[in-house]
Amino acid sequence: VTIVVGAAPGQDNRAAVELGVVLARTYGKTLTVAAISSTAWPPSRDRIDAEYQEHIRRIAEATLDRARELVPADIEADYLVRGAGSSRRGLLEVSDSLGADRLVVGPAVDGKDGRIALGSVSNGLLHSASLPVALAPAGYRAEAGARLERISAAYSGSSTSAGLIIGAAMVSAAADVPFRIVSFAPRPRVISAAGIGLRAESEVVDEWAAVVREHTDKILCSIDQLDIAPGQTDMAVGTGPDWAKALAAVEWEHPEVMMLGSSGLGALKRVSLGSHAMRILQNSPVPVVVVPRRAKESYMRGV
């Protein structure tokens, strides 16, 4: 089984490739770097079009050559160019035909350094992929020979995220990577006029953290395969005046990834990831693996 890295032709794909390398090394998988070149539609026998196709193909090949230089010798890797109507469809077709279990994509070109920026391709993938999609932040780099130091799973309290943390716990157990659960919330604002003191909400946040702890313990301990005792799982709760500060309030390993659940149902784009999940994604300092609901079942089996 392999991890597919989507390489955007003619762009800097270093962030995606480096993340792919870390994941492949950690999970003991091979790597497939795929560049999608767009095919003409409708198919035409026009000479000019054929020349253009050839040009596009050369750019894709050159992109793969640059990717080759980034993949160290200890990773078994394949490189391929695939023609497809759209990058999104091409990457999904490649993943499908190879039976890949992760798809790694880089940030949008204009992404802010150190943050994940969704481009048209990654955004589309989040809503149509049936396998987990790893998103590298802009400028992502990993040290030579690095393995994941930890896998965090974001718990939001929904049933989707309950499934997610089970799956993430299994994956990290299989790969022998430390596991923890993270929960984030911007600290709610107190309504000042209520006459209950301006710290009333921090008490609510404390209680919330206790509830999250209790829930996740209950969920994880219910899985016999995992053999987790209550209170054993690491848990980090990040709060702050806004989402960015809430995510920064938690310490992060390097390299680390955060698993995030997606319901993958929405016709409306934003809704399918959930507004909270979207905020977490945008403010995460580490790569995020978005797990679509459709992938959950196979994911929970620990692949």
Added chain:
Amino acid sequence: MPTLRQQLFRVKPVPRQKEDVETDLKRTIGLFSLTMVGVGSTIGTGIFFILSESVPVAGPAVIWSFIIAGIVAGLAVICYAELAGSVPVSGSSYSYAYATLGELPAMGVAACLLLEYGVAGAAVAVGWSQYVNQLLFNLFGFQIPHALAYAPEEGGIVNLPAIALLAMCCFLLVRGTGESIVVNAIMVCLKVGVLIFFVLVGVTGWNTDNFADFAPFGLSGVVAGSGLIFFSYVGMDAVATAGDETKNPKKTMPRALIAALLIVTSVYVLVAVAALSAQPWQEFEGQTAGLSAILENIVGSQWPGTVVAAGAVISIFSVTLVSIYGQSRILFTMAGDGMMPKLFRDVNPRTLTPVKGTIVVTVVIAVLAGFIPLNFLAEMTSIGTLVAFVVVSLAVIILRVREPDLERGFKVPFYPVLPVLSIIGCFWIISSLQVITIVVFVIWTAVILGLYFVFGRKSSVLGRQIAEAGPHHPDEQTGGRP
């Protein structure tokens, strides 16, 4: 086993503030913001509809009722500020009472607070429904049928708009809503703006004859009016509870209090004068959506009334929101102490709000708002607040005697005259309330204290902690700060 006295007067030790809270919430509130908190939480509670309840009781001398109520509220809130400043606990007067006087007095204060927030929320929602009806009529030419817009005693079946308002507020609070100091200031400006607009338009209908029969019911009428009006000063204590975020509280707190009190009282008096000058006092009785009705009579066209009604609908909405919010958070704290069912402590992990508690609170308030008439609700709110103020003033005296050396962020001037005056003032107003109000209040408090004796006393988290710590800590059981 601790003795009964030890149980009833065990004092909750003051927790050390957590580091992250300290860094996150610095002392950021200045004089202006704190004044705005006071004005914002007070104004708009009652002024939009209390005139039609209080003028028939006091006549034009209702102006004095406002001033008396304002002075008594001011005295009590100054005591409140000392108490808030001497207990480094953030919270409502329930938390202060628990940290100073003990468990039983804290439950007594809680009974008052539940009335203050719950019943005020209901009263305000009832007033809102009047203005919504007025607004609907002015804008679209129809009204909600009488049967569905008034309580049974007022000839209706149920007050549906009030219930709808509460449901909306509940929905917002369950989803999680907060407000910044900036939003608060904007709301204050809106409310004050609408009231000033009323005054400016209202004085164009000035007729001095309307003041001729100034105090038809004498002093007793004036004091009775204060009892109803006191309700319009509910919320002033928010200034004291914001104290731990205030820059230089020793100076800022009293100034903000006095400034807020002056602003609020002036606005109220101006509104009352403008309204009284415009129509004979006999006409106030039974007038719904009073302020906009008065303007329509003066101007002879609808638009000024529509402006006031719209302002009232928006500002009363925020007051209702605050009531449910405050109520649910107080119950949240109490549940954490083991004084209320665990249900109120239940935080929804998705929304970070005490969803179940908020819904229960809303349902109870909705029942009150749907079926109980306004004037009774107003009096119940007043008595709850007044008794809470008495306890707070007493607490100041008790703490001064018991712990004279305690460091206080703010000290009441003219001690002991001021707290004593505050207590006398509160009792004076209480004595003017209807007998039924006092009886219901006593029953209510007895029920809450009874529940405490049967359940809370045993489920007290503090009691369990003391029991676990062993019997050798007499200090912790009987009082005194650790």
